[in-house]
Amino acid sequence: MEQSPLFQDIDRYLINLWLSSCTEHSFEAGQVVIEAGTRTNEIFLLLSGELRVHVEADGAESLRTLEPGEIAGEVSILTGSTTSAWVTATQPSRALGISREELTQWVQQSHQFSLNLLQIANHRLHSSNLHARHQHREKRKLQAIAMTDGLTGLLNRHWLSLNAQRFQGVSVLALDLDHFKSINDRFGHGAGDQVLQAVAEQLRQGTRPHDAVMRLGGEEFVIVVDMSRGDGDPLQLAERLRVAIEELHIPLCGDEGADQLRVTISIGVATQARQESWEQLLERADQALYSAKNKGRNQVQLA
The missing domain is CATH 3.30.70.270 (Reverse transcriptase/Diguanylate cyclase domain)
Incomplete structure (x- = not known):
């Protein structure tokens, strides 16, 4: 876990101390880890397996894939809002659950951890903005297609x-x-x-x-x-x-x-x-x- 972006440049002893208090979760392939529109009190640090982030319950549109060392649910925890996407295990996976209280303590104990967490959240928000812009462009394209005659290109x-x-x-x-x-x-x-x-x-x-x-x-x-x-x-x-x-x-x-x-x-x-x-x-x-x-x-x- 020292290789996780979350723990970059943080003393190994402190990392082990922190992780010893976390709860380990196991997920089967296809199991929902985070459900969109809900409130969660913990983030998940993936230990093994693979998680997929998607915007619809059926997983038709995928935002990204999470590999060991990456986290899920941090934006909802940091903003205090409901979750905006679904997270599902694509294969048998294990993850550590880090509670809101533990996360707050770690932030207070390590300035570097705060920076790491903010960089991860900033990257996720940036990716979400790019996705939203792409969706907006696609929506406008579809609207234009819906209002155009397919044979002549005139309005319909x-x-x-x-x-x-x-x-x-x-x-x-x-x-x-x-x-x-x-x-x-x-x-x-x-x-x-x-x-x-x-x-x-x-x-x-x-x-x-x-x-x-x-x-x-x-x-x-x-x-x-x-x-x-x-x-x-x-x-x-x-x-x-x-x-x-x-x-x-x-x-x-x-x-x-x-x-x-x-x-x-x-x-x-x-x-x-x-x-x-x-x-x-x-x-x-x-x-x-x-x-x-x-x-x-x-x-x-x-x-």
């Missing part, structure tokens, strides 16, 4: 459901590709996906960064135009997008020499009236879109 219906009620003073463009089913039927769904991706990219390039471009599903798209900037005319934007889509030449399977698809799009435009709800606004844009479809497609209709 989930993003819309979370943000729609915040829209004020906006215009909505409801867009629908014309005769899209015939493309899937004639050329296959792979070609249909290529068309959707090409159209999505054109919509992305043709709008401002602060406008929201979404694919709601199938061949349906919605663009929310921020009117507060004062530099956007939704009707002119819709017409520019219609023309840009009509001029697209989409090669099948990326082969420039193959047959190229031409597509058109119908667009309905509605601008939010005072105290008009998002649902009412979208319904008016949809009605304008249906009017564009009924009047022959490949055109823009204003609600």
Whole structure:
């Protein structure tokens, strides 16, 4: 145990004196040593075997592995808080239990022991902070994935459901590709996906960064135009997008020499009236879109 970071640069006689009063524990493989959310009155100094620290009861996500000479539970003891992680024996293990009272006495008897304990706790807290930052980044990635259409990279219906009620003073463009089913039927769904991706990219390039471009599903798209900037005319934007889509030449399977698809799009435009709800606004844009479809497609209709 003299090799343990806890006892670095401390007289062997004092270490033996301290350890003689500790209680030895034996743990079977899979046995829980420390349960998260509980209060413990002792830390565990591992003598043999292996302990694993994890954040969930099932151990799916491991923080670190403890080897002989390392301790567990010190952060909870030092902060006086409940434990924040689970500790489980991964194999038959033995550990010394060091009570809070014994730990306090050792701190009072040895300045070096205090430094060792603080260095260990600081290292653990630093590791926990790194883990928390990693978890935060992963959470943000997952949130971004959940709000993004997997095929086109545009925002999706989930993003819309979370943000729609915040829209004020906006215009909505409801867009629908014309005769899209015939493309899937004639050329296959792979070609249909290529068309959707090409159209999505054109919509992305043709709008401002602060406008929201979404694919709601199938061949349906919605663009929310921020009117507060004062530099956007939704009707002119819709017409520019219609023309840009009509001029697209989409090669099948990326082969420039193959047959190229031409597509058109119908667009309905509605601008939010005072105290008009998002649902009412979208319904008016949809009605304008249906009017564009009924009047022959490949055109823009204003609600």
